[in-house]
Amino acid sequence: MELKSIVPWGRSLAEYVAMFNLTEANLQQKILGCGDGPASFNTELTKLGGDVISIDPIYAFSAQEISEQIQAVYPEIKARVSQNLTSFVWSQFDSVEDLCEIRMQTMSLFLEDYGGRNSGDRHQNQALPKLSFSDKSFDLALCSHLLFLYSQQLDAAMHIASILELCRVAKEVRIYPLVTLSGELSSYLDFVRAELLTAGIKTELKDVDYEFQRGATQMLVAKWQ
Ligand SMILES: C[S@@+](CC[C@H](N)C(=O)[O-])C[C@H]1O[C@@H](n2cnc3c(N)ncnc32)[C@H](O)[C@@H]1O
Numbered sequence: 183m184e185l186k187s188i189v190p191w192g193r194s195l196a197e198y199v200a201m202f203n204l205t206e207a208n209l210q211q212k213i214l215g216c217g218d219g220p221a222s223f224n225t226e227l228t229k230l231g232g233d234v235i236s237i238d239p240i241y242a243f244s245a246q247e248i249s250e251q252i253q254a255v256y257p258e259i260k261a262r263v264s265q266n267l268t269s270f271v272w273s274q275f276d277s278v279e280d281l282c283e284i285r286m287q288t289m290s291l292f293l294e295d296y297g298g299r300n301s302g303d304r305h306q307n308q309a310l311p312k313l314s315f316s317d318k319s320f321d322l323a324l325c326s327h328l329l330f331l332y333s334q335q336l337d338a339a340m341h342i343a344s345i346l347e348l349c350r351v352a353k354e355v356r357i358y359p360l361v362t363l364s365g366e367l368s369s370y371l372d373f374v375r376a377e378l379l380t381a382g383i384k385t386e387l388k389d390v391d392y393e394f395q396r397g398a399t400q401m402l403v404a405k406w407q
Contacts, residue, residue: 189255190240190248192221193326194288195230200392201358202324202401211321214352216310217328220248222288224304225295235320237308245297252289256282269365271393311343315351323352330360330368330402338370342377345404349383354405358390359398371402382407 198204209232215223218236227234240248264278275281296305308314325348329341348355362368375385384407387400
């Protein structure tokens with residue numbers, strides 16, 4: 183994987199809590215963060231005593247390399263959001279500047295932790311659709327802003343194989359958002375859910391208390407029947 187092809191952009195624990203309806207009880211479970219990238223979810227939850235492992239192919243790179251890539255993509259992301267203001271709901275951020283400042287603070291938290299001595303096994307260089315963990319290693323797997331969002335880059339087979347793998351390693355899987363980068367509901371959603379059902383996995387759509395991409399108000403919950 184080439185770091186240049188990645189757009190590192192990370193969210194906070196508070197955003198994960200809202201995107202995935204995480205309760206206090208959930209936060210005490212053994213959690214897998216899948217495709218966590220430079221999110222500070224792992225860093226912040228660990229500080230609160232949580233038990234979380236994040237996987238992402240970006241963890242093949244050093245903190246310095248990831249930091250340089252964040253700086254490189256920052257102007258491009260800022261420009262893209264500025265050109266598409268109405269595609270987003272501006273309730274939690276005051277402006278594009280505010281959004282970017284908060285994202286940079288979040289990613290700084292991650293970089294400080296990731297580059298430090300206590301990052302250990304909490305950030306692992308692994309990638310869907312194949313993970314090294316044994317069956318049911320986690321209570322909960324969370325996948326934020328990867329599956330369904332990148333429907334143009336990842337095909338339906340990749341989605342099915344990835345969700346089956348997440349259901350293998352975790353008792354419950356939550357995925358958000360279900361819209362693509364263009365903001366429409368992923369065209370894979372119904373097909374993927376039907377294929378999972380055939381494989382014995384029940385899925386549900388649940389409303390969440392989070393909306394930044396307009397219309398992205400639901401997560402997918404998947405578990406063995
Ligand atoms: C848009 S970022 C989302 C980061 C974080 N989850 C968040 O919501 O703030 C998408 C992440 O998915 C990671 N990724 C790309 N392909 C992946 C794969 N096959 N398996 C796991 N993660 C992957 C990227 O490296 C990137 O860090």
